[in-house]
Amino acid sequence: MNPMLRESPYPMLDVEAALATVLAHVAPLALEHVDALRAEGRILAEDLVASEDLPDLPKAAMDGYALRSSDGLLPRRVIAELTAGESAGLLVGPGEASRIMTGATMPTGADAMIPVELTRETDGMLVVDRAIRPGEHVHPVGQDLARGQLVLARGTRLNAAEVGILATLGITQVAVFRQPRVAVLATGDEVYEPGAPRPAGAVRDSNRYALLAAVREAGGVAISLGIARDDAAIQRRAILDGIAQADVLLTSGGVSMGTRDLIKPILAELGTIHFGRVKFKPGKPTTFASVGDTLVFGLPGYPVSSLVAFEVFVRPALRALQGDPQPVRPRAIARIDAAIRPSPDRPEYQRVRLAWRGAELWATSTGNQGSSRLLSMHGANGLLIVPPGAQVYPAGSSLEVLVTGDLR
Numbered sequence: 001m002n003p004m005l006r007e008s009p010y011p012m013l014d015v016e017a018a019l020a021t022v023l024a025h026v027a028p029l030a031l032e033h034v035d036a037l038r039a040e041g042r043i044l045a046e047d048l049v050a051s052e053d054l055p056d057l058p059k060a061a062m063d064g065y066a067l068r069s070s071d072g073l074l075p076r077r078v079i080a081e082l083t084a085g086e087s088a089g090l091l092v093g094p095g096e097a098s099r100i101m102t103g104a105t106m107p108t109g110a111d112a113m114i115p116v117e118l119t120r121e122t123d124g125m126l127v128v129d130r131a132i133r134p135g136e137h138v139h140p141v142g143q144d145l146a147r148g149q150l151v152l153a154r155g156t157r158l159n160a161a162e163v164g165i166l167a168t169l170g171i172t173q174v175a176v177f178r179q180p181r182v183a184v185l186a187t188g189d190e191v192y193e194p195g196a197p198r199p200a201g202a203v204r205d206s207n208r209y210a211l212l213a214a215v216r217e218a219g220g221v222a223i224s225l226g227i228a229r230d231d232a233a234i235q236r237r238a239i240l241d242g243i244a245q246a247d248v249l250l251t252s253g254g255v256s257m258g259t260r261d262l263i264k265p266i267l268a269e270l271g272t273i274h275f276g277r278v279k280f281k282p283g284k285p286t287t288f289a290s291v292g293d294t295l296v297f298g299l300p301g302y303p304v305s306s307l308v309a310f311e312v313f314v315r316p317a318l319r320a321l322q323g324d325p326q327p328v329r330p331r332a333i334a335r336i337d338a339a340i341r342p343s344p345d346r347p348e349y350q351r352v353r354l355a356w357r358g359a360e361l362w363a364t365s366t367g368n369q370g371s372s373r374l375l376s377m378h379g380a381n382g383l384l385i386v387p388p389g390a391q392v393y394p395a396g397s398s399l400e401v402l403v404t405g406d407l408r
């Protein structure tokens with residue numbers, strides 16, 4: 001039997017220093033052109049300038065009559081009816097008006113329109129209840145978008161509204177940053193495929209599937225590398241396989257002090273370890289390395305530790321690789337609705353449900369915060385940052401929180 005190490009050779013970095021190290025190693029990936037009309041979730045890699053005015057011709061904003069404002073209160077002869085989609089070409093002269101529907105192009109000569117509710121029409125003659133100002137109820141050329149205007153800047157996340165804007169401008173192909181390819185490898189002799197038979201004491205591989213889902217949620221392309229047994233040659237081969245096909249490799253397990261914790265030595269042999277321990281809980285043995293051009297995160301085996309480390313370090317890296325200018329989750333201040341005993345020596349990222357009570361955000365614990373209790377992640381939309389110490393934080397205390405999900 002090999003001797004067991006008594007002390008980790010890796011210094012323990014603060015979360016801030018570790019995150020800064022990660023972010024210093026990521027830059028947006030190359031751009032690619034994709035179908036603009038299905039580009040939601042992607043980050044724009046080019047500035048988009050409006051090539052035309054919107055609307056390109058003045059349009060009626062309501063259903064009613066197009067007329068000349070200078071005719072004042074005089075009755076007008078109704079000469080036509082214009083519906084949206086009809087081509088223009090009509091001239092409205094003095095003493096004339098045309099019926100017009102919302103969205104129809106204004107006829108030449110008419111400089112305003114009156115909503116139908118403010119009119120009467122008898123025997124082809126229009127009587128108005130009040131005079132109309134020039135331009136009233138007309139959408140002028142360029143009101144919604146002006147030609148030459150910067151519409152969407154590089155770095156914009158494309159959501160539903162942005163897809164609509166691209167469609168409006170007739171843009172069908174758009175340059176976005178490439179999504180990172182992220183390979184996920186589980187390790188451990190005790191780890192089995194969820195659908196397979198397993199001996200007593202073995203665990204089902206929840207980490208790989210949870211991490212693959214987290215990668216997709218963060219906008220990455222997830223690649224499963226299966227489970228590697230606790231054998232240095234097998235894990236080395238699996239890691240080389242991962243770095244050959246991925247921008248980022250995530251491993252699960254095998255990063256702490258056990259004799260079968262092989263990931264760190266393999267990464268040290270193949271590349272450079274930037275950090276091997278972080279002062280936070282859960283997730284202390286989180287490891288970050290480069291092997292060639294691939295970034296490798298050695299995540300801890302405990303299911304909660306691996307997902308919390310993903311949230312705090314991997315997700316920001318994946319967002320930054322996609323060109324997201326704000327790769328890190330937002331922070332807020334929340335009040336705790338029950339007392340919390342802090343960890344004596346490490347900031348603890350406790351899983352909480354955040355909810356508004358009036359103007360204040362309140363945090364409710366998801367229960368037992370053990371690193372193996374995946375249920376503590378279920379329903380959590382915040383990671384409450386509990387500074388270390390000996391004193392209990394009483395109910396009502398205000399603490400910083402990373403907002404990781406939708407607020408209710």
Ligand SMILES: Nc1nc2c(c(=O)[nH]1)N[C@H]1C(S)=C(S)[C@@H](COP(=O)(O)OP(=O)(O)OC[C@H]3O[C@@H](n4cnc5c(N)ncnc54)[C@H](O)[C@@H]3O)O[C@H]1N2
Pocket residue numbers: 186187188190191203204205206207208252253254255256257258261282283284285299300301302303305371
């Ligand atoms: N002497 C010390 N022991 C430990 C230390 C330490 O500093 N000194 N750190 C502890 C901390 S903190 C953590 S976190 C864990 C992380 O250890 P590993 O990354 O080496 O993880 P494993 O030992 O491989 O597994 C831990 C635990 O998680 C289960 N596991 C592993 N893989 C999976 C998976 N894919 N799906 C579900 N569950 C998995 C595994 O069976 C173990 O129960 O180390 C502490 N030890």
Ligand code: MOO
Pocket residue numbers: 280281282283284285300302305371
């Ligand atoms: O850091 Mo470990 O993840 O406390 O359990």
